[in-house]
Amino acid sequence: MDIIKAIKGVKDILPEETPRWRFIEDAARRWALAYGYQEIRIPIFELTALFARSIGAATDIVEKEMYTFPDRDGTSLTLRPEGTAGTVRAFIEHNRAAEPLPQKYFYIGPMFRHERPQAGRLRQFHQFGVESFGTADPRVDVEAIALLWRLLSDLGLPDLTLEINSLGGTGDRAAYKPILLAFLSQHEASLCANCRRRMETNPLRVLDCKIPDCRAATESAPKLTEHLSPEARAHFDQVLAGLTAIGVPYQLNPRLVRGLDYYCLTSFEITSTHLGAQNAVGAGGRYDGLVETLGGPSVPAIGFAVGLERVSLMLPETASSSLHELLYYVAAFGEAGTKLGLVLLDELRRVGLSAQCDYRAATLKAHLRQADRSKCRYAILLGDDEASRGAVILRNLETKAQEELPLAGLASLLKSRNLAG
RNA sequence: GUGGGUGUAGCUCAGUUGGUUAGAGCGCCGGAUUGUGGAUCCGGAGGUCGCGGGUUCGAAACCCGUCACUCACCCCA
Structure with missing residues (x-):
């Protein structure tokens, strides 16, 4: 008889490895608490509609990567592919906006996406994430980015780079899109097939293409950061000034575009050269409109998520040794x-x-x-x-x-x- | 979804131009006399060579298919 094996893309974490996981999770909890974030535990599965509405129906995650299945009564349910949607849903459902703001949450747990597994990418993977509700002040952007940077630095992860960009407000992006499209259609001949397709689906992502020819073609493309409204510009400048003030080194990346629809204004990502192709360790951004989109009050918010498998891949061997010993x-x-x-x-x-x-x-x-x-x-x-x-x-x-x-x-x-x- | 690489013992891997009962190291179990571990020595268990077909007198090896793992594309944490 054939033995039953684990599903493709999921991994057992054996006793030899759990100490390093506890080490990572403990550090995440400690840093989050130090920044005033409190733990929230949200369900592993939700109504499919929640993710479609928040992440964006046209995104890859929603279109082809979700574990979606009918409940016994036919209701469409989905294993959570990320943590923000559920956290926002809980925030709205329990009317947390009526509690003293800001409300700052963090979560740690498994997420599920049906992708082809590769280094640093699994179908069941784990994220640590934070969400801060109720503050539009750029200092809370600085705070979130600082938490992410200090945590990963504290873990001793090698060769980290913080990249940052501003996506502007929705109005800014709407105004910028035709400008970008005009430029892209002039250079369409030198773009890859994928990017030509992206011109229709999500033109901003063309800037994020990794193919050298595309990068060269878009080198002189008009930058979103050059077309920000005065408010968005001021917000971004204050975020950058704040990072400088506390000594968090960053690199401006006008091409940085998040793959989820709900992001606006500040957008950031920490990468490392030690990870292979999937080089993002943690990333996040502001999502001021999401709470309202999901039927809640208009509450500004910002958050990030860290891929724990990727942290584990990079964690120095010495960091977590001999955490527990029998006496x-x-x-x-x-x-x-x-x-x-x-x-x-x-x-x-x-x-x-x-x-x-x-x-x-x-x-x-x-x-x-x-x-x-x-x-x-x-x-x-x-x-x-x-x-x-x-x-x-x-x-x-x-x-x-x-x-x-x-x-x-x-x-x-x-x-x-x-x-x- | 698309490509490439790899499948031999629990783990890491040898295995010659196709040639007899398929090997090593580590690990595991047991022993080296009566109540003292790690080291050493000796012994032992453990493999339908991923699976199915084909070529051949003969296949772990060559061919085809298939599955699994893995890396990359895509996308993302």
């Missing part, structure tokens, strides 16, 4: 020792000490081998000799130093030593 191995053997060992294990664990035992081992030799393998720091030897004396031998597995201790009250004795040490 005591109870080597209980012989008739009386085995019985007492069962009780001792329970007592150690109840006072909060990590304790381990291999129940298959019957001899001291076998026990010590297991103790060594499980990387415990101490072995507690408890054979019939010790049992008859009402004692145990505490063996330091590294130094091999041994001392005899009374069995009665051993757990609390070790606990107090552990606290002192």
Whole structure:
């Protein structure tokens, strides 16, 4: 019979790897809390309409990458492809705009997109993201970008680059599109087939094309940042000034365009050369119109998301080592020792000490081998000799130093030593 | 959806121009006498060579198909 294997594009995270994941998640939580963001946990699946309306019905994500399925009553449901839509939905549904603003949330969890897997891209992947509602001030843009930058820097990820751009307001983009299109149609001959198609679907994305010929052709294209309204321009300038003031290095990238429809004004992305083709570690931007689009009040907002698999790929090996180690191995053997060992294990664990035992081992030799393998720091030897004396031998597995201790009250004795040490 | 690369033991990989019972290292299990781990030595288990077809006296090897994994395009975190 064939064994059942995991679905394409999903990955098991085995015990060897979970420490590095906890390390990353802990850092994300710590930094988010430091910036005043609070954790929100939203459902893994939602009504399909939510994503179609927020991300944009014509985007690749919605058109061909969502895990969409009918519920038993026929309602179309979708596994969340990103976290912003659900967070905004929750914000509106619980009328959080009536609470004191700003409301700042962060989330960590799995997302789902049906794409061909490759390095740094899975069908079930994990994101850490933040969303800040209620502040239009450019300083909150600076804050969000700073949080992203400081977190990734703190994790020690190599060769990070922060790129930033302004997409302007919706009016700015509407005014800019014909200008860009006029330019593009003049240079249509030198554009790739894809870009010619994009001229109709989403002309801004032509600027984001990676093909060298296209890049050359659009080198002298009119820039969106040159066609910003005075308000959008001022907002962008203040964001840049803020980043400079706090020492976050950035690179202007007039070609930077986000793939989701809801972004406006500030748009940013952190990339690394260490990632292969999928080089974006984290990205985000402002989405002032989204809350209203989804039926809520007019509330400005900004957020970003980080791809945790990509962070993990880049995380230095040393960063997360030896996060957890077991302390005591109870080597209980012989008739009386085995019985007492069962009780001792329970007592150690109840006072909060990590304790381990291999129940298959019957001899001291076998026990010590297991103790060594499980990387415990101490072995507690408890054979019939010790049992008859009402004692145990505490063996330091590294130094091999041994001392005899009374069995009665051993757990609390070790606990107090552990606290002192 | 489109291309390229790779499939041999739990893991990393050898395997000659096609030639007999398919190998190594690591890991795993056991042993080296009676209550002291890691090292060393000895022994053992574990493979329908991804799967199906074809060529051949003979295929892990060559051909076709298929599946899986992987990288890239596309797109995105």
